[in-house]
Amino acid sequence: MKLILFGPPGAGKGTQAKLLEAALGIRQVSTGDLFRAAISNQTPLGVKVKTILDSGRLVDDQTVVDLVAETLVKPEYAPGYILDGFPRTTAQAEALDAFLAARGERIDAFIALDVPEDELVDRLVNRGQGRADDTPDKIRLRLQVYRQETEPVFAWYRAKGQAQTLNGLGTVEEIQTRILHAIGR
Numbered sequence: 001m002k003l004i005l006f007g008p009p010g011a012g013k014g015t016q017a018k019l020l021e022a023a024l025g026i027r028q029v030s031t032g033d034l035f036r037a038a039i040s041n042q043t044p045l046g047v048k049v050k051t052i053l054d055s056g057r058l059v060d061d062q063t064v065v066d067l068v069a070e071t072l073v074k075p076e077y078a079p080g081y082i083l084d085g086f087p088r089t090t091a092q093a094e095a096l097d098a099f100l101a102a103r104g105e106r107i108d109a110f111i112a113l114d115v116p117e118d119e120l121v122d123r124l125v126n127r128g129q130g131r132a133d134d135t136p137d138k139i140r141l142r143l144q145v146y147r148q149e150t151e152p153v154f155a156w157y158r159a160k161g162q163a164q165t166l167n168g169l170g171t172v173e174e175i176q177t178r179i180l181h182a183i184g185r
């Protein structure tokens, strides 16, 4: 099972991806987590992307696509994976498609979590302890970047007949149940 969890910052993708790891026996691939790990380990990738993450803007497509491609070929991802925070531009969606097609693979489900913007801001502000990009001005910028660059990815998967939108409000368990139902589990 290869699943994409889609939605704006604060929609609950990371929380749900972690729960789904246990429920489905496949791994989460969070590009944000991979970048944050690279930054804390001060790898060349981390040094390259630190100021971008701190600013709330997007890392360039090639860097993200290379990172995802080198991650997904690892044996632990052979049973499948949950993509969280990728693809975030239509160029990334196209690159993912080409990567999968070359391997004779495809995405099984694309799930968008729908949460009103006021609720997103509340959640992100409350999460704000510890993440440099969870301050009010960075949150506003990240939501703007989402609307401009990331939202078109939804239409891209809708055109392929794969996009499903689920209500992202409720308890963590309720939302997990909705996702499992949407993917037929």
Ligand code: AMP
Pocket (backbone or CB within 6 Å): 009, 031, 032, 033, 035, 052, 053, 056, 057, 058, 059, 060, 064, 084, 085, 086, 087, 088, 089, 092, 133, 142
């Ligand atoms: P996240 O943890 O998903 O909110 O990602 C945190 C930050 O990492 C984003 O604000 C971007 O700077 C960077 N990032 C994560 N995933 C991507 C992606 N697919 N494309 C570009 N930048 C990304």
